[in-house]
Amino acid sequence: MIPxxxxxxxxxxxxxxxxxxAVNWACAFGLPGLEVIDWKHCLxxxxxxxxxCRRFTDAMMPHFRAGRCDFPESEPKFRIQAMVxxxxxxxxxxxxxxxxxxxxKFEPADSFIHGVIQGNGGTCGNLPVVYTAVGxxxxxxxxxxxxxxxxxxxxxxxxxxxxxxxEASGKGxxxxxxxxxxxxxxxxxxxxxxxxxxxxSLSPREELAGFLCxxxxxxxxxxxxxxxxxxxxxxxxxxxxxGQHAFLTQQATRVWxxxxxxxxxKSRYFPKLDIGRPVQQFRRMPVEAERELIGLTxxxxxxxxxxxxxxxxxxxQLDPNRxxxxxxxxxxxxxxxNGPDRANxx
Numbered sequence: 001m002i003p004x005x006x007x008x009x010x011x012x013x014x015x016x017x018x019x020x021x022a023v024n025w026a027c028a029f030g031l032p033g034l035e036v037i038d039w040k041h042c043l044x045x046x047x048x049x050x051x052x053c054r055r056f057t058d059a060m061m062p063h064f065r066a067g068r069c070d071f072p073e074s075e076p077k078f079r080i081q082a083m084v085x086x087x088x089x090x091x092x093x094x095x096x097x098x099x100x101x102x103x104x105k106f107e108p109a110d111s112f113i114h115g116v117i118q119g120n121g122g123t124c125g126n127l128p129v130v131y132t133a134v135g136x137x138x139x140x141x142x143x144x145x146x147x148x149x150x151x152x153x154x155x156x157x158x159x160x161x162x163x164x165x166x167e168a169s170g171k172g173x174x175x176x177x178x179x180x181x182x183x184x185x186x187x188x189x190x191x192x193x194x195x196x197x198x199x200x201s202l203s204p205r206e207e208l209a210g211f212l213c214x215x216x217x218x219x220x221x222x223x224x225x226x227x228x229x230x231x232x233x234x235x236x237x238x239x240x241x242x243g244q245h246a247f248l249t250q251q252a253t254r255v256w257x258x259x260x261x262x263x264x265x266k267s268r269y270f271p272k273l274d275i276g277r278p279v280q281q282f283r284r285m286p287v288e289a290e291r292e293l294i295g296l297t298x299x300x301x302x303x304x305x306x307x308x309x310x311x312x313x314x315x316x317q318l319d320p321n322r323x324x325x326x327x328x329x330x331x332x333x334x335x336x337x338n339g340p341d342r343a344n345x346x
Contacts, residue, residue, distance in 0.1 A: 001039055002026055004215075007208055008234050015204040021046050021113055021133040023204075024126075027211035027231075028112035031218050037114045045117050046130065049091055050137035056086040057138075076140070076155050076162050077175060083135060084166075084173040093130065095170055096121035111214040124169040125214060128153045131168055142166075143201035146210065147181040148188055156201045197242045209239035216248060225256030226300055229293060233282055240284045249285075256296055263303050265313055267320035273298060274332040281337045298333050 004026040007015065015023075025039045057079055063069050064078045071077035087093040098120065099110055106123065109115030116122035116130050128144055128151045135142035135153070143156045145165065153166035165181070167174040178199050180186075193199060202210065216231035229252045236245035264270060275294050282290050302308055315324045 001029070003029065004208075004212065004234075008212075008238060012203075012205060015208065018204065019043070019133065020129060020136065020204075020207060023208055024113050024129050024133075024211050027208070027215045028108060028114065028218075031108045031215065032222055034108060034114070037118060039114070042114050042117045046113070046133050047137065049087060049093075050134045052091065053083045053086050053134060054138055056090070057082040074162060074164075076157070077164065079138075079140065080135070080155060080166055080175075081173055083138065083140075084131065084168045087131070087134065088168075088171065093127070094121045095127065096123055099123050108218045111218060112211075122169070124151050127169045128166075131166065144207055144210070145199060145201055146196075147186045147193075147198045148196075150181075150186065151210070152181075154201050195243055197239075206239045206242075209235040209242070209245060212238065213245065213248065216252065220252060220255075223259070225252055225259060226297060228252045229256060229296075233285060233293065237282050237284050250289075253289075253292065253296070256300075257292075260296060260299055260303065264299075265316035265320060267316045269316060269320070269323040269327060271328055271331045274330055275335050276333070278335045278337065294335055298335060302331070 002018075002022065004023075007018065007023055007026055010018070021043055025042060028034055028037075029039070060078075060082045064072065064075060069078050070081060093116060096110065096115070096119070098104060099106065106125075107115075109119045110123045111125040113126050113129055113133070115126050122130065131153050132142045132144055141155060141157045141161070143154045145152055145154045153168065154163065155166060156163050164175050165178065167176050167180075181199055182188075182193070188198075197206070212231045212235040216228045216235065219225070219228035219231060229249060232245060232249040232252055236249055239245060273295060275291070275298060278294060280287060280290060303313065312324050312327050315322070316327075
């Protein structure tokens, strides 16, 4: 399986050829509790579902041609109705019953495709991805689109073809207009819709950014702020025009810093860190913001190092006014985003 770190480095053309199900699963890989998930089985299942939907739709096409259907004017809508009906009624795709109630606690399985296949059902965070993955295998021009706290599908054959929204996270399928997602619980100012890129078909790169955001949210729940910041920062790198990615990166960075601060020994002998000038990884992020991330990454590793806890940090906690014999004034860090960090005392 290709890790998400390789997907973020693909060209637009290569990413467009990638299987959306594989991209989604790659962004889930490594999250807590996912060690037992069989990703190959998940992808094979989607392949099997697509083939089953192909046969079912072919069998139903005479009804469309005879006009005995709900959408005699639109073959694309008929095909989507057939696909969703077969997936839900015959193949067991459904919304997770324990996630229906308002305030229900969500887990990583509720954001990624394995929850639909190997779990108890999906949510609006992963069901649209499954429908899109199956539909693309059938040759349908399916895209993802978002509104506030909600993901849905879109048949987008523009220019020249049909374009309509597909709402199938509940039972059955509906084809709501964009105005549906501007009212009720989705209502928000027009400038917010524009700034967040809501109600627009997502490009493959924007899809990847969305999956990375879901990964970051899962890590935030686990209080692993380093992983969360990394996911959010790469989401911003993939999709910089959506301001929420940068906001989430900044928010997670602030929380991470606040959690590390109490762990620092309250002593004037705590060494200064010299991280030099590592090669910049995030081209869309200010240099100083990336240096802050590097500083937090290095600090976390130093504070978690059991050998250094015994040698330096624990003695400093016991007696802040006494410097451990081998504790340097400065730790020079040879930092690389893609390699091990080495600390050199100075």
